[in-house]
Amino acid sequence: MxxxxxxxxxxxxxxxxxxxxxxxxxxxxxxxxxxxxxxxxxxxxxxxxxxxxxxxxxxxxxxxxxxxxxxxxxxxxxxAGPEWDDRLMETIADPAAKSPEQHAMNGQIIRAVHRLPDAQRVVLLLVAVEGLSYSEAADVLQVPIGTVMSRLSRARQAIGSQFTEPEDEPRATGGADREKIGT
Missing domain, CATH: 1.10.1740.10 (RNA polymerase sigma factor, region 2, helix turn helix motif)
Structure with missing residues (x-):
């Protein structure tokens, strides 16, 4: 070209x-x-x-x-490395946000993406935001496609774990349950 x-x-x-x-x-x-x-x-x-x-x-x-x-x-x-300014991302209007709750959730997602390691964040941005295929992202980053898939999977898991409901607290067990455990 x-x-x-x-x-x-x-x-x-x-x-x-x-x-x-x-x-x-x-x-x-x-x-x-x-x-x-x-x-x-x-x-x-x-x-x-x-x-x-x-x-x-x-x-x-x-x-x-x-x-x-x-x-x-x-x-x-x-x-020293670069500093991230969350206020910068808040200046970018999101036409899909229709309520304060959605706006708050978008802010939480942006912060969750920011907390990812750089390698995972870049793969997530290329694939999920920019719409590149795994193969194209691998070419951009000059890594094997499996590395892209792995980083993307770990990024999704890390973000998902920040938005899952906490497990119910353990309930008090009766005497029969203690016997099974051996206490």
Whole structure:
């Protein structure tokens, strides 16, 4: 693919790239810089886009690797990782939220996704939010498809465990039950 062909496709992909960058960086300024850097890299390397590869998946991969490089550079500079600002996600309107209860639940889900390890969060965002197939996500992250499936399963379990009802407290047992247990 040529840079001219890719530049014609970029405007349609920018909203999804920015949304993905915002979710992995957690910061509007970082997301803007990340998308800009990824687009420049993609245009400089448009000739490297393999035939049959979806340009959006390829760009997601560039965003992801650019972010990882930025995190490494920050860790080297000051030894601290990025901070997540939950208030940022609350500024993004959700047209599907129809009640305060739904809005509160959406906030809980966002916080639950934030608490996931980075590897699980990124896979969840690519598959569940961006709609990539397991195979496409594996290509973006340059990991085996089984790793994507495993990370996604663990992410779903971790989030699900935060929203399950607590087990009923154990009931007092009668004497017959104590004899079975041996106490």
């Amino acid at each position: 040529t840079a001219a062909e890719l530049s014609a496709l970029l405007p349609a992909m920018l909203p999804r790239l920015w949304r993905f960058a915002l979710r992995i960086s957690g910061n509007r300024h970082d997301a803007e810089d990340l998308v800009q850097c990824a687009c420049v890299r993609a245009l400089e390397r448009a000739h490297q886009l393999a035939p049959g590869t979806a340009p959006l998946s390829w760009l997601f991969s560039i965003v992801q690797s650019t972010w990882l490089n930025e995190l490494r550079a920050r860790n080297v500079r000051n030894g």
